[in-house]
Amino acid sequence: MKNHAYHSVIFDLGAVLVDWNPRYLYKKIFATPEEVEHFLEHICTSDWNEAQDEGRTLQEGTDLLVSQFPEHETSIRAFYGRWKEMLGGPIPETVKILQQLKESGQYKLYALTNWSNETFPIALMEYKFLQWFDGIVVSGKEKLRKPSHDFYQLLLDRYEVNKANTIFIDDNLRNVKAAEAYGIESIHFQSPAQLEEELKKRGILN
Helix, strand or coil: CCCCCCCEEEECCECCCEEECCHHHHHHHCCCHHHHHHHHHHCCCHHHHHHHHCCCCHHHHHHHHHHHCHHHHHHHHHHHHCHHHHEEEECHHHHHHHHHHHHHCCCEEEEEECCCCCCHHHHHHHCHHHHHCCEEEEHHHHCCCCCCHHHHHHHHHHCCCCHHHEEEEECCHHHHHHHHHCCCEEEECCCHHHHHHHHHHCCCCC
């Protein structure tokens, strides 16, 4: 039976439904885990990648870092040149949860993702389950990203979603806290089993 408190479920994609991790690529490039971590902490950082997620072109982002760290040019260019090697595939247990929600026909399903508009089409081609959503809002296309409240509001406005009847799922605690501060009930995703338990607790899954 449907839980009438909830009408919509909003999913983050990376690390929730899609296993994306730059370490999959860089462990092929560097000899040691320490070198991989140093490179991702100091050169191709999360903040740098998020600027592309917010609409900066891959070319601009890459050229900027190459100018700052010319000695790492090959490794920097690999970030987007070999981007597909960062994809570990779908996270099957979470995809199964998404499928259960879809097949129930009781909830509208949306995705709100920080993702470059230039690489997102690759994921769309790779993963058929992305077609199950009633709507997807991609930060790179909108030039806005989580944790900006405007980005959450964009999805709510575009698909006429009432935040009072919505649950949001994200692996990034920063994004979860921002959604909650904006009045959207949220689950901090840590594993598919934990997500399933949280959804059952709320009566969203049987």
